[in-house]
Amino acid sequence: xxxxxxxxxxxxxxxxxxxxxxxxxxxxxxxxxxxxxxxxxxxxxxxxxxxxxxxxxxxxxxxxxxxxxxxxxxxxxxxxxxxxxxxxxxxxxxxxxxxxxxxxxxxxxxxxxxxxxxxxxxxxxxxxxxxxxxxxxxxxxxxxxxxxxxxxxxxxxxxxxxxxxxxxxxxxxxxxxxxxxxxxxxxxxxxxxxxxxxxxxxxxxxxxxxxxxxxxxxxxxxxxxxxxxxxxxxxxxxxxxxxxxxxxxxxxxxxxxxxxxxxxxxxxxxxxxxxxxxxxxxxxxxxxxxxxxxxxxxxxxxxxxxxxxxxxxxxxxxxxxxxxxxxxxxxxxxxxxxxxxxxxxxxxxxxxxxxxxxxxxxxxxxxxxxxxxxxxxxxxxxxxxxxxxxxxxxxxxxxxxxxxxxxxxxxxxxxx
Amino acid sequence: xxxxxxxxxxxxxxxxxxxxxxxxxxxxxxxxxxxxxxxxxxxxxxxxxxxxxxxxxxxxxxxxxxxxxxxxxxxxxxxxxxxxxxxxxxxxxxxxxxxxxxxxxxxxxxxxxxxxxxxxxxxxxxxxxxxxx
Numbered sequence: 228x229x230x231x232x233x234x235x236x237x238x239x240x241x242x243x244x245x246x247x248x249x250x251x252x253x254x255x256x257x258x259x260x261x262x263x264x265x266x267x268x269x270x271x272x273x274x275x276x277x278x279x280x281x282x283x284x285x286x287x288x289x290x291x292x293x294x295x296x297x298x299x300x301x302x303x304x305x306x307x308x309x310x311x312x313x314x315x316x317x318x319x320x321x322x323x324x325x326x327x328x329x330x331x332x333x334x335x336x337x338x339x340x341x342x343x344x345x346x347x348x349x350x351x352x353x354x355x356x357x358x359x360x361x362x363x364x365x366x367x368x369x370x371x372x373x374x375x376x377x378x379x380x381x382x383x384x385x386x387x388x389x390x391x392x393x394x395x396x397x398x399x400x401x402x403x404x405x406x407x408x409x410x411x412x413x414x415x416x417x418x419x420x421x422x423x424x425x426x427x428x429x430x431x432x433x434x435x436x437x438x439x440x441x442x443x444x445x446x447x448x449x450x451x452x453x454x455x456x457x458x459x460x461x462x463x464x465x466x467x468x469x470x471x472x473x474x475x476x477x478x479x480x481x482x483x484x485x486x487x488x489x490x491x492x493x494x495x496x497x498x499x500x501x502x503x504x505x506x507x508x509x510x511x512x513x514x515x516x517x518x519x520x521x522x523x524x525x526x527x528x529x530x531x532x533x534x535x536x537x538x539x540x541x542x543x544x545x546x547x548x549x550x551x552x553x554x555x556x557x558x559x560x561x562x563x564x565x566x567x568x569x570x571x572x573x574x575x576x577x578x579x580x581x582x583x584x585x586x587x588x589x590x591x592x593x594x595x596x597x598x599x600x601x602x603x604x605x606x607x608x609x610x611x612x613x614x615x616x617x618x619x620x621x622x623x624x625x626x627x628x629x630x631x632x633x634x635x636x637x638x639x640x641x642x643x
Numbered sequence: 644x645x646x647x648x649x650x651x652x653x654x655x656x657x658x659x660x661x662x663x664x665x666x667x668x669x670x671x672x673x674x675x676x677x678x679x680x681x682x683x684x685x686x687x688x689x690x691x692x693x694x695x696x697x698x699x700x701x702x703x704x705x706x707x708x709x710x711x712x713x714x715x716x717x718x719x720x721x722x723x724x725x726x727x728x729x730x731x732x733x734x735x736x737x738x739x740x741x742x743x744x745x746x747x748x749x750x751x752x753x754x755x756x757x758x759x760x761x762x763x764x765x766x767x768x769x770x771x772x773x774x775x776x
Contacts, residue, residue, distance in 0.1 A: 382712040391652045391678065395768065396736050397708060397715040398723050405706035406725060413704070413748045455720075458707040458743070504678075506725045506733040511704050 256529035258492035260356040261483035262475045262640075264293035265598075265605040270471035270590040271373075271440040278315055278371040279327040282307075282472040285367060285595075286328040289474050295486045296363075296476060298330060303361040305335040306352050308345025308368030309594040313383040315371055320594075324369065328474075341387030342543060344368055345473065346597030346627030346636030350498045352477045362482050367474030368599070370592035380468050384593070387630040389504035401465055401544060403505055403631040405457035408546035410511040412459065415561035417549065419459050423450035424567045425545035426463040429581050432574060433588025435615040440469045440590030464545040469590030473599035491608045495528030495639030497521060503633045512561070514632035517554040521626070521637045525556075528639040532556035535578055535639075536620040537607045539600035541628040542585040551626050552580070555637070574615060582607060582615045597636065600625035608642040650679040650691045656768040662756045664698050666732060667691040677732045698754040699776060700728035707743045726752050726773055740774040751776040 266289030268281045290298055305328070309320035317323070325335035340347040345368025352366035372380055384400045385393075393403065411417045427447055433439035450463035476486070483490035497520035502508055508515065525531065532555060540555065542548035549563035557578055558566050566572055572580035583589045583603040586596060604623045606612040623640045648654045650667040655678055658665040667679035671688035677696060682689055705724030708715075715721070722738040724746070738746060739755065752773035 377710065378713045378716060381710060382714070385712055391656075391766075391768070392735050394712075395766075396723055396772075397711060397718075397721060398735060399708055399710065399712060401710065402706050402708045402723060405708075406704045406723075409706060409748070410704040455707070455709045457709065460706075504735075506735045511725070 254527050256494060258480035258494055259496055259527075260353045260477045260493045261480045261490040262493065262601065262605050263478050263483050263486035263490050264289045264296065264476040265602040266290075266292070266474050267438055267599060267602045268472045269438050270469050270592065270599075273371070273373070273470040276371070276470065278309070278317065278320075278369045278472070279323055281371060281470060282324050282367065282369045282474075283327050285472040285474045286365075289365075289476055293476060293486055298328075301363045302330055302333060302365050302476070303363060304333055304355055305330060305365045305367070306338055306348035306355070307335065307366075308338050308340075308348040308597055310339060310341055310344050310370055311383050311386065311593075313386070314375060320369070324367070328365065330365070340634040341629035342541070342591070342593045343597055343627045343629030343634040343636050344594045345599075346625070346629070346638070347498065347634065349475070349477075349597055349601055349638060350496055350636050353493060353496045356477055356479050359479075362479045364477050365474055366477050366598055367472065368595040368597055369472040370594040371470045372468050372592060373470050377468070392504055392506065399457060400631070401457035401460050404544040404546050405460045406505065407511055407550065408459050408544070411546060411550065414512055415564070417564040419451065420447065421564035421568055422459070422464055422545040422549070423447050425542060425548045426450045426587055428567065428573055429542060429548075429585040429587035432582050432615055433584025435613075436584045436589055439584040439588050440467050441584070441588045460544055460546070466543045466586035466591035467588075469592045471590060471592035471595045471599065473595045473602050475598055475601050475605060489609045489642065491605050492641050492643070493638055494641050495524035495526075495530070495637070497523030497527070497637045499523070499635055501633050503630070505631045513550055513554055514628060514635060516632055516635035517551065517626060517628060517637065520635045521555050524624070524637040524639050528641070530622060530639060534622050535624050537582060537604070537617045537623040538578060538580045539583060539585070539603050539623075539625045540580050541596070541626050542581055542587050543591060543628065545587070547628065548580065548585070551628075555624065555626055574617065579617050582612060582617060597625070597627040600627060601638065604640045608640055648693065650676075650681050652678050655679055656766075658693075659756055659769050659771060664696045664728075664754055665693045666696045668694045675732060677728075677734060696728050696732060698728075700726040700752060702738070702746070702748055702750050702752055703727050703733065704748060705738060705746050722746055724752075724773065737772040738774070739772045
């Protein structure tokens, strides 16, 4: 008997090893993947351009920023966020964008998670690099929207919500977030004025970003008197219908210094899902998928909300930014509106949010948004954000929400 | 085994055409699904029974949509909300028969089963809505 056990112990290393071995590698505080370069097209109404042509503009910037990168030789895979075929009657975006990036024949995959499509691409890039299957990958996103009428875009965007009950009843995307806004106002006393303050702040930040779709400041009065889209949300509570593309070059941390002296490390990555139908969720004033993603990312990174120096929060609607503050733990549930009212999320505040102008002013080409947030984080943490630079920014977070919250991704970044 | 109506959205709307609001109750764990689904997300059972759901409930949130998708442009602005039926089930729907400024969270609403459209294309579901009690 003893002999048999000794034999098993020696040759098969059964229970003594299994009991002590950790099933998952300890990632706490470690770099999961490093951003060595990033690119962003101009955001706006890009007339006469096709999505692939816009993507090429973002790619060119990423290549130019990183002379040590030999794209054709080094980049082994691409993950590209793209929401809808309807806009250009064009699907199969992975291969198309790889070709237009000059990376023909690499493994290219499209990720689709509505407005979190490229947040999911970033997460897929982390998987790829961390698995050891690829040392260098390109992650990006693209959407071309402005050639369609507002009614058409409204319809295409709504496709990311539940069809049999939400779309069937004429609920639009602004409508879904309006449902959350009404509930938040009812439960916590949030006001339309406080919602408008998010818009005013983000338009100010957008006025400092030469690539933003809208670079003009707005007044509180202008926001409050703009036309109603889905009460209580008005025109200036809504993000923009925008054309644009974004990308980052992601590497295994060990090889990052080969490409740049100033890599930005992804130290936390969380992604979660929820019911497609908002009506099936317990809470109408927070997004469970975002809260779970944040928890995962914070724990992985070994940081707390108080450690965050700069944040890009998914402000598809002003209410989404306020709920985002709460879901990311910047304040208690229901206190988000006070955070913006007290100026704590302004550029010079305690925790600057949406320094890029956010989806609200920089624009929201849906598939491009997740990696556009990562691009802003790359600029902020490498001190290249120019007039909107947050002083001494070291740790940042991006929060990307798909649809009305059925997908969320949260990533945490740190510079060396 | 007796013939049983499938636990699908299609069947849910067929019941609605018969002026019945029905949900699927899992025979194993007791979870009630609205809309119905063929696999219980709680215990993975495929054994369900149809149960009637009260057609009256409480409005938990709402909005008034002014910018509508192409299909709904002719009726905009219109109010939509989420109505809680009983203790836990919620479904969204348009709110009719009340001026938008008179809509209040907490108000009691009852389902109006509506009728099926005349279009021959998919889906041939009725257009239900909610009205004040």
